[in-house]
Amino acid sequence: MSDFADLLDSLAHAPSRVLTADGAFDAPTLRARALAIADALQARGARVVASRLDNGPDWLALDLALRARGLVHAPLPTFFSAAQTAHALARSGADLLVLAHATPPIPDTVPLLPGLRVRVLESAGASMPAGTACITFTSGTTGQPKGVCIADDALLTVANALVEAARPLAPARHLCLMPLSTLLENISGLYGALLSGADIAVPPLAEIGYSGAAGLDVGRLLTCLHRYAPHSLIVFPQLLLALVTAAEQGVTLPASLRFVAVGGGRVGPALLARADALGLPVFEGYGLSECVSVVALNRPGAVRAGSVGRPLPHARVSVVDGELHVAGVRCLSYLGEYAQPPGAIATGDLGHVDDDGFVHVTGRRKHMFITAFGRNVSPEWVESELLQHPLFTQAIVLGEARPFNVAVAWLHQPDADAATVQRALDAVNAGLPDYARVARVIRADRPFAAADGLLTDNGRPRRDAIAHAYADAIARVYDDASVFPDSAPTQELPA
Known part of the structure; x- marks a missing residue:
């Protein structure tokens, strides 16, 4: 033709x-x-x-x-x-x-x-x-x-x-x-x-x-x-x-x-x-x-x-x-x-x-971040592991210059209790090296959507926009953390 x-x-x-x-x-x-x-x-x-x-x-x-x-x-x-x-x-x-x-x-x-x-x-x-x-x-x-x-x-x-x-x-x-x-x-x-x-x-x-x-x-x-x-x-x-x-x-x-x-x-x-x-x-x-x-x-x-x-x-x-x-x-x-x-x-x-x-x-050059311990992390890799668990529907992972990583996530069961979220997070982290693990989960208050400016037209997350939308919750996670995640239990925090 x-x-x-x-x-x-x-x-x-x-x-x-x-x-x-x-x-x-x-x-x-x-x-x-x-x-x-x-x-x-x-x-x-x-x-x-x-x-x-x-x-x-x-x-x-x-x-x-x-x-x-x-x-x-x-x-x-x-x-x-x-x-x-x-x-x-x-x-x-x-x-x-x-x-x-x-x-x-x-x-x-x-x-x-x-x-x-x-x-x-x-x-x-x-x-x-x-x-x-x-x-x-x-x-x-x-x-x-x-x-x-x-x-x-x-x-x-x-x-x-x-x-x-x-x-x-x-x-x-x-x-x-x-x-x-x-x-x-x-x-x-x-x-x-x-x-x-x-x-x-x-x-x-x-x-x-x-x-x-x-x-x-x-x-x-x-x-x-x-x-x-x-x-x-x-x-x-x-x-x-x-x-x-x-x-x-x-x-x-x-x-x-x-x-x-x-x-x-x-x-x-x-x-x-x-x-x-x-x-x-x-x-x-x-x-x-x-x-x-x-x-x-x-x-x-x-x-x-x-x-x-x-x-x-x-x-x-x-x-x-x-x-x-x-x-x-x-x-x-x-x-x-x-x-x-x-x-x-x-x-x-x-x-x-x-x-x-x-x-x-393996990821996007512009998305890669370096933790406070000098380890390079491609967030797409960690996110793909999160999204393979049935509980996590949407997620982005953040950790630039931080001692541990956090995720902002929309859950398949938005009303799941803290213990359920923790079990899911533990299961995901078990397959990741320590520097890539997610220490804290911040629950999104609604799905990421293009209409809100949080997704691109083909469904990819707009990381900067999501991080800005949940900036206060992210700041609270790091401000409240007094210990590194490998010596303290991980937990979820509300947005």
């Missing part, structure tokens, strides 16, 4: 179907909807089109329409705050914002086609490199979305690599569990599925069980899995933990699963071992938006526990001063910035490549 126009043309005779709770429709119907959307947008003279749509067939049709006609798509996550949305729209220079029809109609919008409305924007244009086809927004530590500009050929290159990686397992039905505005789901769940002729299940996020950016109803998720009986899924570590925990408690998972890719954060080896013991076909991977999503992936015939797999053909990974650098397919630039300098991209991720070419990621 040489370009997206060819891909859209191929849907006239493709076997793929789009599945929803209301039924299924075939690839020719998807193609017809995409062409109708493309004609309607071009009639309005659009060049850059932003969208804020829930997962569903119209998300697919809109994206394919823009790809095939050479227009720029700037998809916005539905959980972006009003301020984040306004910032992203201004930065993108979008001419139109596409929204789903609502009753009553959304103010300041006009019909585009049945089911879709648009808001005409006063665009001042945007500084983006030639060839930009997609602007994917990733939230940085400041909370303001950062636009990454990507070309069509890069999107297709990565999509084709993922198709080849999964080919031995022949997944013929993919269930989109991530928002389609997430670059990984967009490339693998949409383009990859269509390139391989697979069916695509695109339920709205509420049907999956999501509420906001962090809430998840596991019962609804399991119902969704059984309804669509997918062969392939892409999940974040927390979602994998929810599935593994449910299965360990006797809940039956679909026997149809063949390929469960997990990424977006470090996955502890114990969680992967638990998944393997259940017979779940889990394959850990690694990527970043600047490298157009997936860089490395464990895949059939090439799996190494504790690694994120070997690089895919379009990527080359090296290590410079303990930091992973990636060359090959890459973004064009950030919005409003000049093109990236040539050469490999410094990822900011710590890790190594073993003798057999498997990539190992």
Whole structure:
């Protein structure tokens, strides 16, 4: 498939179907909807089109329409705050914002086609490199979305690599569990599925069980899995933990699963071992938006526990001063910035490549802290151990220049008593060296959420924001500590 126009043309005779709770429709119907959307947008003279749509067939049709006609798509996550949305729209220079029809109609919008409305924007244009086809927004530590500009050929290159990686397992039905505005789901769940002729299940996020950016109803998720009986899924570590925990408690998972890719954060080896013991076909991977999503992936015939797999053909990974650098397919630039300098991209991720070419990621350079005893601690490592215990749902670990480490955590059982929390913490610490152990747990008063500025758009914790939100409680822990944790019992403190 040489370009997206060819891909859209191929849907006239493709076997793929789009599945929803209301039924299924075939690839020719998807193609017809995409062409109708493309004609309607071009009639309005659009060049850059932003969208804020829930997962569903119209998300697919809109994206394919823009790809095939050479227009720029700037998809916005539905959980972006009003301020984040306004910032992203201004930065993108979008001419139109596409929204789903609502009753009553959304103010300041006009019909585009049945089911879709648009808001005409006063665009001042945007500084983006030639060839930009997609602007994917990733939230940085400041909370303001950062636009990454990507070309069509890069999107297709990565999509084709993922198709080849999964080919031995022949997944013929993919269930989109991530928002389609997430670059990984967009490339693998949409383009990859269509390139391989697979069916695509695109339920709205509420049907999956999501509420906001962090809430998840596991019962609804399991119902969704059984309804669509997918062969392939892409999940974040927390979602994998929810599935593994449910299965360990006797809940039956679909026997149809063949390929469960997990990424977006470090996955502890114990969680992967638990998944393997259940017979779940889990394959850990690694990527970043600047490298157009997936860089490395464990895949059939090439799996190494504790690694994120070997690089895919379009990527080359090296290590410079303990930091992973990636060359090959890459973004064009950030919005409003000049093109990236040539050469490999410094990822900011710590890790190594073993003798057999498997990539190992151990944490983020900017997150690493040094304790008062001079020991380097990668908090992602400790957090992944915490999150493998069923009691801990979200957590960050802190300890820069301190004699012991503390965690701010949201518990799966918010009303668990102190003894229960202590037993869970003891169990986690038993598998950690003394310098990495968590001495005190501060209970979060609510889940970390993107709407509160405590999570990024793909569910990663904003450490500085969380530390600021619980600064008083953290200060009390250290102010009240009169002894080092190896000579005193650990305890939890309220926020």
